[in-house]
Amino acid sequence: MRANVRGPLVLACAVALLPTAAPALIDSNLAVSPATQANGGGCYGTPLVPGLLDMLILVNPEWAAVDTRAHTPPVADPITLHGTVVLAKINEGGDLPADHEGDDQNTFITVDPADLGFVATGNVGRHGEEGGQLEVEWEYPKYPLFAWGGRGDRLTAVGRWIWDCGHPDPDPPGSCSVTLSQPCAIDGDCKPPTCAGCDPAGTETCVGVTWNYHSELHPPQAIAVTRTGGYKVVHGAVRFGRRSTRTDVWISPDGGGAGDACLVSHISNPVNLLNTECFPLHQPLADVNAADFAFDIPLPPRPRGAKHAPRIRVLDRTPPSFRRPRALATFVDGPPPRVHVVVKMAKADARGRFPSKVGKTILAAWRPDPTPVTHLQVQVTAIEIVNPLKPVTPAIAPLKRCEVSAADCATTPCPLPQGCLSLGGTVRGWEVFLEVNGDWQRLTNLYAVLDPVTVPQNLTYDLGVLAGDTLHLHATGHSLDCREGQLYGLSFKRALALYGFFPGATCLNSESHNLGTFDIALPGPDYGSGGSTASFVTSSVGGDGGHCSVRTDRLCLSDADCPGESCVVTGGSYKLHYTITQVR
Amino acid sequence: MRARFLAIGMLGLTLARPGGVSAVGIADIVATPEAYVGQTVTVVGTVENPLPIGPESMFDLRDGRAKLTVMSHASPPAPGARFSITGTVQEAHVGDTNENHDFPHVLVESARSPAP
Numbered sequence: 001m002r003a004n005v006r007g008p009l010v011l012a013c014a015v016a017l018l019p020t021a022a023p024a025l026i027d028s029n030l031a032v033s034p035a036t037q038a039n040g041g042g043c044y045g046t047p048l049v050p051g052l053l054d055m056l057i058l059v060n061p062e063w064a065a066v067d068t069r070a071h072t073p074p075v076a077d078p079i080t081l082h083g084t085v086v087l088a089k090i091n092e093g094g095d096l097p098a099d100h101e102g103d104d105q106n107t108f109i110t111v112d113p114a115d116l117g118f119v120a121t122g123n124v125g126r127h128g129e130e131g132g133q134l135e136v137e138w139e140y141p142k143y144p145l146f147a148w149g150g151r152g153d154r155l156t157a158v159g160r161w162i163w164d165c166g167h168p169d170p171d172p173p174g175s176c177s178v179t180l181s182q183p184c185a186i187d188g189d190c191k192p193p194t195c196a197g198c199d200p201a202g203t204e205t206c207v208g209v210t211w212n213y214h215s216e217l218h219p220p221q222a223i224a225v226t227r228t229g230g231y232k233v234v235h236g237a238v239r240f241g242r243r244s245t246r247t248d249v250w251i252s253p254d255g256g257g258a259g260d261a262c263l264v265s266h267i268s269n270p271v272n273l274l275n276t277e278c279f280p281l282h283q284p285l286a287d288v289n290a291a292d293f294a295f296d297i298p299l300p301p302r303p304r305g306a307k308h309a310p311r312i313r314v315l316d317r318t319p320p321s322f323r324r325p326r327a328l329a330t331f332v333d334g335p336p337p338r339v340h341v342v343v344k345m346a347k348a349d350a351r352g353r354f355p356s357k358v359g360k361t362i363l364a365a366w367r368p369d370p371t372p373v374t375h376l377q378v379q380v381t382a383i384e385i386v387n388p389l390k391p392v393t394p395a396i397a398p399l400k401r402c403e404v405s406a407a408d409c410a411t412t413p414c415p416l417p418q419g420c421l422s423l424g425g426t427v428r429g430w431e432v433f434l435e436v437n438g439d440w441q442r443l444t445n446l447y448a449v450l451d452p453v454t455v456p457q458n459l460t461y462d463l464g465v466l467a468g469d470t471l472h473l474h475a476t477g478h479s480l481d482c483r484e485g486q487l488y489g490l491s492f493k494r495a496l497a498l499y500g501f502f503p504g505a506t507c508l509n510s511e512s513h514n515l516g517t518f519d520i521a522l523p524g525p526d527y528g529s530g531g532s533t534a535s536f537v538t539s540s541v542g543g544d545g546g547h548c549s550v551r552t553d554r555l556c557l558s559d560a561d562c563p564g565e566s567c568v569v570t571g572g573s574y575k576l577h578y579t580i581t582q583v584r
Numbered sequence: 585m586r587a588r589f590l591a592i593g594m595l596g597l598t599l600a601r602p603g604g605v606s607a608v609g610i611a612d613i614v615a616t617p618e619a620y621v622g623q624t625v626t627v628v629g630t631v632e633n634p635l636p637i638g639p640e641s642m643f644d645l646r647d648g649r650a651k652l653t654v655m656s657h658a659s660p661p662a663p664g665a666r667f668s669i670t671g672t673v674q675e676a677h678v679g680d681t682n683e684n685h686d687f688p689h690v691l692v693e694s695a696r697s698p699a700p
Contacts, residue, residue: 049614051644052653052676052690053633093677193630194649271635501640505655511677 023117025124026066031163031213040266041065041073043165043213047194048173048185056270062099063162063218063258064266074264075285079161081118081217083109085149085225086132088440089476090140090433094512096166097487098273098495099257101281102141103431107149108132118161122212127169129214137218139256144359146234146317147250149225150438151472156295159220160259160285163213174209185209219255221286222293224248224341225438228300230373230464232439234315234361240583241464243371247297248317249327249343249360253286261285274492289354292346296332297339297364306366312339317359325355329362339364373464375583376471376527378436380443380459382577384537387545388449389479389573390426392561395510396482396503398425406497423498424507426450427485432477432515434576436461437469449479452555457577471527471580473520475540478512479573485512513557516543516571522580529582536580539572546570605670611650613673617689620673627652627691628668628699634660645669645691656693670695 036042042064044057065076091104108131111119119133129135136157149155168185176182176190179198184190184206191202198204224247231244257263262278264285299310309331318324325344332338341362348354401407401421402414409420430446441459449455465471478484487495487507495504518540522528528536546569548554548562556567607626629645629652641660644651645667654669661667671691 049650050688051633051651052688053635053642053644055687193646196648274635274637496637501637502655502657509675509677 022113023115026117026120026215028120028122028163028211028213028215029209030066031064031120031165032168032211036064036066036163039068039072041068042266043163043168044266045168045170045186045209045211048170048183048189049194053271056273058166058168059096059099060165060266060270060273061264062096062164062166063160063216063264064165066161066163066215073266074261076160078158078221078286079118079217080156080158081109081134081136081161082112082115082154082156083132083134084112085109085151085153085155085438087130087151088149088435088438090431090478091137092476092478092512092514094478094484097483097490097508098492099263099278100139101256101279101489102139103484103488104137105140105143105148107136107155109134109136109155118215118217120163120213120215122169123214125212127167127171127212135214135216135218136220136223137216137258138220138223139258142219142252142254142256143223144250144317145433145440145442146361147223147225147248147359148435148438148440150227150435150440150474152228153438154226154228154298156224157217157220158222158293159217160255162216162218162258164216164218165213167212167214169212170209171212172210174206176204177207178204219259219286221253221255221259221288222249222251222343222345224293224295224297226297227438228298229437229469230466231365232437232464233462234363240375241373242365243300243369243373243464243466244363244365245297245299247341247362247364249293249341249358249362251288251293251343251345251355251358253284253288253356255284255286257281259285274496277491277493279489279491279494288345288356288358290346293343295341297329297341297362299334299337299339299364300366300371302337303366303369303371305368305370308367309333310337310339310364310366313363315361315363317361318355319357319359322357323349323353323355325358327360327362329364372467374467374524374527375462375464376529377581377583378461378463378471378473378578379581380434380441380457380461380576380578382454382456383432383443383446384454384575384577385430385449385452385573386539386575387555387557387573388430388451388453389513389515389545389557390428390450391481391557394424394426394482396424396499396506399423399499399503401498421498423486424482424503427481427510429480429485430477430515431480432475432574434459434473434475434518437463437465437472439463443477465524465527467524470521470523473518473522473578475515475518475576477515479515479544480512482507482510483512513545514543515573516540518576526582528580531582533579533581535578537575537577539575542571543573544569544571545573609650610645610647610652613652613689613691614650617673617675621675621689622672624670624672624694625691626668626670628666631661631663631665631667634663636660652691653688654691654693656696658693658696661696666699668697668699669693
């Protein structure tokens with residue numbers, strides 16, 4: 001697609017950029033305030049000592065809008081958030097399948113000072129984020145890899161500003177209003193029989209509890225990620241050895257479970273969640289056509305000798321069959337210099353059709369730019385699976401169920417046109433994603449992994465690295481077990497019908513297994529290449545799995561895999577084979 | 585992780601072993617659940633929140649401030665009744681491990697009898 005470039009603009013009116021105080025963090029206690037809970041909004045806490053059934057309230061809903069303004073929950077206006085990526089990964093342990101169509105991709109960001117008002121008190125401190133101050137979460141099947149971020153990337157996201165109701169973390173707890181020695185989280189903790197010494201009439205309330213709910217942007221409906229380093233080659237559109245700023249854009253109304261009205265609506269009795277059906281999802285909350293998607297691309301300082309506006313190219317990455325809206329890119333001659341982009345989402349075409357899912361890649365580069373850039377290629381040639389992290393005995397026995405009636409079809413065929421589903425049993429497969437300086441690819445042909453095996457790969461990362469930067473290789477993934485291998489997109493109701501109570505609960509409890517950490521930073525000047533080409537075999541570190549204590553040649557995941565022995569956990573479940581080449 | 589997996593593998597299969605069952609307080613299990621994972625124990629408490637799920641059920645068993653959710657292959661007892669429940673302590677997770685470290689443990693019932 002041809003870019004529309006206006007510029008350089010001469011700003012007729014100079015806008016004074018006066019320093020302003022950063023907004024205060026939003027109080028996490030507001031997540032459970034009566035005002036937030038009005039009309040079915042907000043989160044609901046659990047007792048200080050909960051039972052398992054009490055936990056249902058944490059997903060009723062799992063995400064609640066922070067501020068619905070004039071709307072009735074769960075409807076809320078989207079926010080626009082700006083920050084810098086600290087860490088990106090999938091949710092390696094997996095999510096609750098009953099309200100997800102797929103596992104979440106989590107991007108942890110350091111929020112720009114002007115946007116700190118979107119960060120909650122619970123996001124920082126003892127119960128704070130794994131990195132940065134706020135998470136942007138989008139189910140990864142909904143979020144194409146080209147637009148995932150990496151450490152140091154700039155991010156602009158539009159989406160739902162929500163409380164993560166699933167993690168209330170009451171700390172410190174409160175105390176009952178009269179029986180002050182009694183700690184509590186909710187009023188129910190201050191009533192008999194939970195509190196034997198409290199007022200028998202049940203009049204006491206819980207006061208002074210500090211909730212640590214996190215605020216998140218979850219899910220986004222539009223995201224722009226700017227790679228501020230050297231360059232990433234895309235579609236042959238980058239000149240090797242020349243610094244270039246790449247920005248990847250993904251817009252979609254499909255937010256998965258967290259973006260669907262059915263799944264984020266509160267119901268009065270949480271036990272009824274076990275009998276509620278929202279799948280297939282059909283009530284998306286995001287309206288990507290309500291406004292254009294506008295954001296700024298920060299540019300490096302204008303190099304000496306670059307007299308003209310930067311060269312800007314817009315590449316379309318919209319999926320086939322979807323409308324391709326225009327993206328207007330306008331150079332704004334700083335300071336700091338930037339490109340202002342507007343993706344025209346709010347405009348219908350001549351036939352009245354609006355865009356829906358949209359992808360763009362925008363390249364911006366000063367010409368000339370003498371900044372030294374080292375051109376590197378990383379080629380991943382294989383993944384050697386040392387321990388597949390599969391239990392000897394599957395979590396649940398194989399089941400055969402008719403897809404509609406859920407009748408047992410192990411011996412009796414299902415009435416046509418119903419198919420017979422194979423459930424439970426051995427769960428094959430790994431999912432592994434590898435980034436090189438924020439450029440993500442998925443390792444291929446891992447869907448059937450069950451035994452130790454070396455799986456050839458043919459992944460190439462082509463990038464330029466600035467002096468002082470590192471070559472960063474980082475993987476995220478897991479070995480699938482029953483929960484993630486089989487349950488995504490199934491309501492509690494459907495899962496109970498298909499699996500039954502105990503097998504269903506056991507499958508739900510069988511989380512994916514930890515592959516260990518793969519996170520390498522190679523400094524210049526050769527970035528591991530030795531000045532030309534170097535090959536590596538690098539093991540993941542830590543994670544699950546090991547060998548049996550006596551028969552040390554036997555791999556294991558747990559003691560159950562080593563009858564009469566124990567499983568000695570060594571981690572390091574895989575090795576990556578790759579080559580780093582400095583291209584001259 | 586190893587303990588959890590062992591527990592999961594035993595879910596629904598464990599029967600109380602004569603002589604291998606210890607009577608413990610629900611509060612003890614709640615206070616240090618890791619110490620009881622995979623063990624067969626007998627606890628006494630009052631039934632709350634009975635929830636039939638097909639021919640099986642879940643219910644809470646309360647002893648004072650502490651309570652424990654029981655998963656049963658049978659229908660639930662009546663609320664308010666006191667029961668002695670024998671079963672195996674299991675871990676429960678339904679979401680990301682790192683985020684759900686405080687998820688309560690459950691007791692998988694293998695036997696029950698009315699308690700005074």
